[in-house]
Amino acid sequence: MIKLKISLIPVTKYSVGVSAPKEKRTVFYSGLYRKNKFIPPSTIKGLLRSAAVQVEGDRSCEFKISKKLLEMGESNSVNEGESGGIPSNCGDLQNVLEGNMEVHGKVKSMVDEILRTLTIPCRVCRVFGNSRMRGKARIVFPNLRDSIVGPYVLPIGQSMPRRTFSIRDVKDLQFSYELAQNKEQRNPDGILRVEATDATIEFFVICEDEECKELVKEAVKLIDQGLIRLGRYKSRGFGILKANIEEIRD
Ligand SMILES: [Zn+2]
Numbered sequence: 557m558i559k560l561k562i563s564l565i566p567v568t569k570y571s572v573g574v575s576a577p578k579e580k581r582t583v584f585y586s587g588l589y590r591k592n593k594f595i596p597p598s599t600i601k602g603l604l605r606s607a608a609v610q611v612e613g614d615r616s617c618e619f620k621i622s623k624k625l626l627e628m629g630e631s632n633s634v635n636e637g638e639s640g641g642i643p644s645n646c647g648d649l650q651n652v653l654e655g656n657m658e659v660h661g662k663v664k665s666m667v668d669e670i671l672r673t674l675t676i677p678c679r680v681c682r683v684f685g686n687s688r689m690r691g692k693a694r695i696v697f698p699n700l701r702d703s704i705v706g707p708y709v710l711p712i713g714q715s716m717p718r719r720t721f722s723i724r725d726v727k728d729l730q731f732s733y734e735l736a737q738n739k740e741q742r743n744p745d746g747i748l749r750v751e752a753t754d755a756t757i758e759f760f761v762i763c764e765d766e767e768c769k770e771l772v773k774e775a776v777k778l779i780d781q782g783l784i785r786l787g788r789y790k791s792r793g794f795g796i797l798k799a800n801i802e803e804i805r806d
Contacts, residue, residue, distance in 0.1 A: 558768070559763075559804040560803055562761060562772075563757070563799070563801075564758075565800070566756070567797060568754075569752035570794055571789060572584060572596070573787070573788055582788060582789075584752070600697075604779075605684045607774075607779050607784040609680055610775075610783065615678060617644075617646045621642075621670065625642070628662075640658040641660060647686035648687065649670065650688055652667060653671065677689060683767065683768045691768075693761050693763055693764075693772060695762075696760040769803070773801055776800075
């Protein structure tokens with residue numbers, strides 16, 4: 557077993573939250589009992605997985621399927637009409653191969669092509685798992701209730717306050733601060749209230765082998781470069797992180 561310690565240090569605040577339309581604000585995730593605000597482990601796994609998909613590009617099932625669907629221009633219309641599903645990962649592709657999943661008529665040839673050109677399960681699925689298999693990476697939080705959050709106010713139509721990010725870290729990234737002009741979603745004072753935090757996140761990834769370690773390391777590199785961000789309102793500059801990874805030898 558390989559033990560990796562990962563620290564995510566916010567450059568800008570992040571909000572791992574849900575919309576509360578009645579309160580007209582976004583509240584930080586607090587689970588079922590609403591006692592403590594915290595980051596669900598699935599969110600962290602999702603962050604690492606998204607980064608890993610970008611690392612692998614065309615060699616990953618998700619990247620390849622999304623790209624093909626975009627090329628087809630069918631991503632919105634395939635759900636209508638004919639029966640059958642659209643595979644979303646190597647688990648589904650395996651089910652198609654074994655005759656356990658019916659493919660939607662419009663995407664049949666696309667799925668055939670993917671099966672010819674993709675080695676399944678891909679590295680992302682081998683490491684992070686999919687609907688059919690357990691992955692080789694396990695995420696362990698030292699303390700789930702670490703995150704202390706306070707309300708953070710994002711004024712509509714204005715950029716985030718400068719102090720929340722360093723220009724050097726975001727020089728090549730562009731953000732949109734336009735919010736939807738939906739009066740129902742707005743507070744009378746024109747402010748969207750977002751609960752966000754700049755608490756550092758620390759967790760461990762327990763890897764079964766070197767392949768897992770290498771992919772997680774590369775994924776962390778992309779997060780560190782600001783290419784993969786955490787939580788909501790990413791296009792407004794939230795969720796940019798610096799990321800450290802170290803191997804722990806007991
Ligand atoms: Zn896959």
